[in-house]
Amino acid sequence: MDPLSQGGEASSARREPLDAIESARAARQWWDRDSAAYLDEHADFLDGALVWGPEGLTELETRLLGLDLDGLRVLEVGCGAAAGSAWLASQGAFAVGLDVSGAMLAAAATRDEHVPLVHASGDRLPFVPGSFDAVVSAHGALAFMGDLHATLREVRRVLRDGGLVVFSVTHPVRWAFPDDPGIAGLTATMSYFDRRAYVERDPAGNPVYVEHHRTMGDTVMALVETGFSIEGLIEPEWPSDNEQTWGAWSPLRGGLLPGTAIWSARAINSSTG
Ligand SMILES: C[S@@+](CC[C@H](N)C(=O)[O-])C[C@H]1O[C@@H](n2cnc3c(N)ncnc32)[C@H](O)[C@@H]1O
Numbered sequence: 676m677d678p679l680s681q682g683g684e685a686s687s688a689r690r691e692p693l694d695a696i697e698s699a700r701a702a703r704q705w706w707d708r709d710s711a712a713y714l715d716e717h718a719d720f721l722d723g724a725l726v727w728g729p730e731g732l733t734e735l736e737t738r739l740l741g742l743d744l745d746g747l748r749v750l751e752v753g754c755g756a757a758a759g760s761a762w763l764a765s766q767g768a769f770a771v772g773l774d775v776s777g778a779m780l781a782a783a784a785t786r787d788e789h790v791p792l793v794h795a796s797g798d799r800l801p802f803v804p805g806s807f808d809a810v811v812s813a814h815g816a817l818a819f820m821g822d823l824h825a826t827l828r829e830v831r832r833v834l835r836d837g838g839l840v841v842f843s844v845t846h847p848v849r850w851a852f853p854d855d856p857g858i859a860g861l862t863a864t865m866s867y868f869d870r871r872a873y874v875e876r877d878p879a880g881n882p883v884y885v886e887h888h889r890t891m892g893d894t895v896m897a898l899v900e901t902g903f904s905i906e907g908l909i910e911p912e913w914p915s916d917n918e919q920t921w922g923a924w925s926p927l928r929g930g931l932l933p934g935t936a937i938w939s940a941r942a943i944n945s946s947t948g
Pocket of ligand 1: 754
């Protein structure tokens with residue numbers, strides 16, 4: 676689907692099943708190559724806030740993590756250049772940024788705010804159980820990882836009982852439509868129920884860009900089955916003052932279709948859950 680990136684050198688794109696290891700490898704290589712272009716285009720829009728998606732809705736507005744962030748231990752998975760973590764730190768949180776891309780983390784390391792950075796994949800979190808009060812991800816790793824259940828189990832493991840996970844992904848309904856910001860992106864041409872991954876391969880046949888689609892129901896079930904109770908789901912509307920086109924995101928499509936889903940869920944006590 677490639678909604679948040681800049682394009683690449685792939686020779687072919689198709690829908691096919693792809694496992695977690697190949698997905699993580701493709702993500703690392705893609706974002707190492709694409710980070711400069713991504714940040715050139717979007718850093719101004721992202722800096723100074725935890726932005727949940729191209730609509731521009733921020734954590735300052737949603738308050739999904741609560742009003743008081745002071746001392747909150749937050750892990751941001753798929754942090755990119757860590758604008759979100761930097762904002763959390765500026766609010767008093769102890770924020771840790773984690774990303775599979777060294778290039779993204781190199782950009783994050785240039786920030787003034789103190790944000791510890793960790794180079795790892797979101798499905799293998801190098802932390803002891805209960806390390807965090809919250810895990811967040813803003814269009815970060817979730818869609819790029821092949822096994823949603825395994826990823827959420829890892830997130831649950833590093834959260835304390837009662838901790839929160841809040842993550843945004845491309846709204847699943849978009850997967851039924853061509854990845855086009857214009858008129859062509861308004862006619863459903865694919866099945867919403869096709870769970871095969873979107874895979875771009877290079878001329879040698881290696882996966883270079885991978886995204887995974889889960890329906891709304893899939894994500895509900897994955898959260899429930901991995902020890903969470905769902906607190907909320909936000910489908911942000913496209914604001915009238917947001918005139919940007921970001922990949923396949925645009926005012927035209929945003930005015931008609933949801934583009935982002937922001938999930939919020941609480942870790943059930945391990946003894947009772
Ligand atoms: C669309 S960018 C979003 C970055 C940032 N959250 C933002 O709002 O700009 C996706 C990020 O997820 C990271 N990512 C992709 N797959 C990952 C994985 N398996 N583990 C950790 N990070 C991953 C990418 O390297 C990239 O920095």
